[in-house]
Amino acid sequence: MWRVGTVVALHDETATARTIVLEVPDWPGHLAGQHVDVRLTAPDGYSAVRSYSVASAPNPEGRVELTVERLPNGEVSPYLTQEVAVSDRLELRGPIGGWFVWRTQQTEPIQLIAGGSGIVPLMAMIRSRASAGSTAPFRLLYSVREPRAVFYNDELQALSDQDRSVIVTYAYTRAAPKDWPRPPGRIDAGLIANATWPSNLAPTCYVCGPTSFVENAAGFLSASGNRPDRIRTERFGPTGERK
Amino acid sequence: MGTISRGFSGRRSAADVKLPPGQYLTTDFPVLSAGPTPHVPLERWEFTINEGTDVLRRWNWKSFRDLSTENFTVDLHCVTRWSKLGTHWEGVSLDTLFADVKTDAEYALVHSYGDYTTNLPLDDLMNKQAWIAFRFDDEDLAPEHGGPARLLVPHLYLWKSAKWVRCITLMHQDQPGFWEALGYHNYGDPWREQRYWGD
Numbered sequence: 001m002w003r004v005g006t007v008v009a010l011h012d013e014t015a016t017a018r019t020i021v022l023e024v025p026d027w028p029g030h031l032a033g034q035h036v037d038v039r040l041t042a043p044d045g046y047s048a049v050r051s052y053s054v055a056s057a058p059n060p061e062g063r064v065e066l067t068v069e070r071l072p073n074g075e076v077s078p079y080l081t082q083e084v085a086v087s088d089r090l091e092l093r094g095p096i097g098g099w100f101v102w103r104t105q106q107t108e109p110i111q112l113i114a115g116g117s118g119i120v121p122l123m124a125m126i127r128s129r130a131s132a133g134s135t136a137p138f139r140l141l142y143s144v145r146e147p148r149a150v151f152y153n154d155e156l157q158a159l160s161d162q163d164r165s166v167i168v169t170y171a172y173t174r175a176a177p178k179d180w181p182r183p184p185g186r187i188d189a190g191l192i193a194n195a196t197w198p199s200n201l202a203p204t205c206y207v208c209g210p211t212s213f214v215e216n217a218a219g220f221l222s223a224s225g226n227r228p229d230r231i232r233t234e235r236f237g238p239t240g241e242r243k
Numbered sequence: 244m245g246t247i248s249r250g251f252s253g254r255r256s257a258a259d260v261k262l263p264p265g266q267y268l269t270t271d272f273p274v275l276s277a278g279p280t281p282h283v284p285l286e287r288w289e290f291t292i293n294e295g296t297d298v299l300r301r302w303n304w305k306s307f308r309d310l311s312t313e314n315f316t317v318d319l320h321c322v323t324r325w326s327k328l329g330t331h332w333e334g335v336s337l338d339t340l341f342a343d344v345k346t347d348a349e350y351a352l353v354h355s356y357g358d359y360t361t362n363l364p365l366d367d368l369m370n371k372q373a374w375i376a377f378r379f380d381d382e383d384l385a386p387e388h389g390g391p392a393r394l395l396v397p398h399l400y401l402w403k404s405a406k407w408v409r410c411i412t413l414m415h416q417d418q419p420g421f422w423e424a425l426g427y428h429n430y431g432d433p434w435r436e437q438r439y440w441g442d
Contacts, residue, residue: 001441004246040248047245048253049265051323075254075267083250091245096439098425099277211274215387218279228357231279 002039003027005064007088013151016070017117018081019055024092027062030054032128033101033121033206033234036064036094040076050076053120053208053234054095057127064092067151069117100206100234104132109201112140113187113217115209119144119151121234122208126166130159139167139203141195143187143213146175169195187213192220199225208234262326263433269325274387277421281357281407282386290375290392291410292344299344299413304391307375310335315374317397319404320433332395334376337368348413352420353394356407361420362429363396363403365413372398375408400431400438 005022012018030036034054041047056065070081084090102110102125110129112122119142129138144150150170160168171191172184182191197203205226207217214235221231260268285304292300302310312333319327351365367373377384377392384390389406396403402422423429428437436442 002245039245040251040253041245042251042253043247046253046255048267049324079248079251085249088249089246090248096426099421211387215274215280222279228279228281233276233278235274235276 002091002093004089005092007084007086007090010084010086013067014149016081017067017151018070019065019067020080020084020090021056022064022066022090022092024062024064027064028095029060030058030064030095031098031101031103032057032124034095034097035121036066036092036096038066038076038080039091039093040079041091048075051096053124055120055123055127057124057131059131067117067120067123100208100232102128102204102206104128104134106204107134107136109137109197109203110139111197111203111205111221112138113196113205113207113209113221114140114142114144115187115213115217116144116149117151118207118209118213118234118236120208122206123152125206126156126159129166130163135165137165137197139169139195139197141169141171141187141191143171143173143209145173147172147177171195187217187220189220189223192217192224196221196224202227202230205231206234207231209236211235260328263320264436265438266320266324266326266433269327272327272388273321273323273325275321275323276387276406277359278357280386281355283356283391283407285391288391290408292340292413293410294346294348294413299346300340307335307392308377310339313374317395319397319401321401322427322431322438326433331380332374332376333378334374334392334395336371337373337375338371340375341369346413348415350414350417352412352414352418353405353408354410354412355405356409359405359407359421361403361405362418362423363399364417364430367396367399368411372396398432400428400433402427403431
């Protein structure tokens with residue numbers, strides 16, 4: 001069933017990514033980590049649908065936030081990041097997916113690993129933890145190209161400042177801030193060992209990002225003793241346009 | 244017709260390509276799986292057809308590769324909306340694997356290394372509709388795409404084509420697999436756009 005949401009706010013996260021805040025009057029609610037299908041329809045009836053992760057925590061107001069990264073040859077993401085204006089209406093279906101989710105009843109340590117725009121569903125989990133008053137220990141390892149490509153920078157900073165149970169580690173792949181302890185580069189076994197929960201704490205791990213990133217991160221987690229059934233992944237390929 | 248998106252014109256795919264509803268064409272091969280990629284050494288690989296604890300047929304890698312194979316070209320349709328046309332594979336037809344299997348079961352639950360499962364009617368695996376594939380584009384099948392061997396049932400959405408296939412359990416009663424229990428359609432016909440529960 002398709003629902004119509006109204007765009008109530010827009011803000012840019014980076015030069016190429018935009019958050020779209022929608023109000024969906026009959027929204028059935030979602031879990032942190034789920035995604036929605038968004039349908040665009042041209043005047044002649046042609047339509048295109050893509051999936052995007054929800055960035056916002058579950059909330060009773062029917063508010064759904066999406067953060068969309070613009071893909072150079074995308075069909076839907078350029079429209080969502082450049083054309084959409086406040087008070088426009090967008091069609092949504094969902095929420096979808098019951099596996100890559102964090103529920104507020106979960107009390108075990110949580111390890112989040114994001115590659116680029118893979119942060120979006122993980123941010124929903126961090127926000128859900130905060131809004132539910134959960135005390136589950138959360139750790140986020142966020143691999144990103146360069147400092148200006150970070151989404152939700154101030155909010156992540158504030159959350160980790162006010163709550164020592166949310167630990168955020170950034171890893172940069174192309175350009176790091178001055179004096180950053182780790183030279184820019186892809187994630188490796190050493191980084192996973194230093195910036196994730198030890199496997200003897202039996203964390204549930206959520207890994208989201210481009211295919212090769214997820215493949216590597218999940219492999220390192222597995223090699224460092226995390227049980228495969230505790231590693232949940234969400235991958236997006238070059239044309240996946242998920243997130 | 245749905246709500247018109249102000250200022251959206253869209254990008255139609257090539258005029259003569261017929262895709263299932265709601266799909267778009269891709270030329271690369273995206274990967275979607277729910278967990279880490281299992282790496283299954285060939286010396287420990289086996290594939291069975293069973294009725295629960297009763298194993299009807301069993302192959303190791305060598306006996307599996309001694310079976311006659313087929314080269315086939317099929318279109319793939321993923322529920323995440325990409326379609327990839329004309330993919331080339333080599334594999335063993337399920338008709339070959341089931342040649343000596345006598346059963347009155349009507350359903351199958353396919354299990355993977357790494358504990359993924361997916362269910363489908365047994366009829367959908369028969370009559371030149373399904374293969375256990377081990378080569379893609381003349382190369383050994385890469386682990387992230389399901390190697391050493393995966394099921395291919397191209398007439399259903401791709402989540403039914405279990406990667407890292409380990410066994411097929413025959414059942415008299417249908418039982419939902421992994422995604423089928425998590426909101427995805429029990430049958431998954433792309434031409435009828437059976438993506439989610441209720442479609």
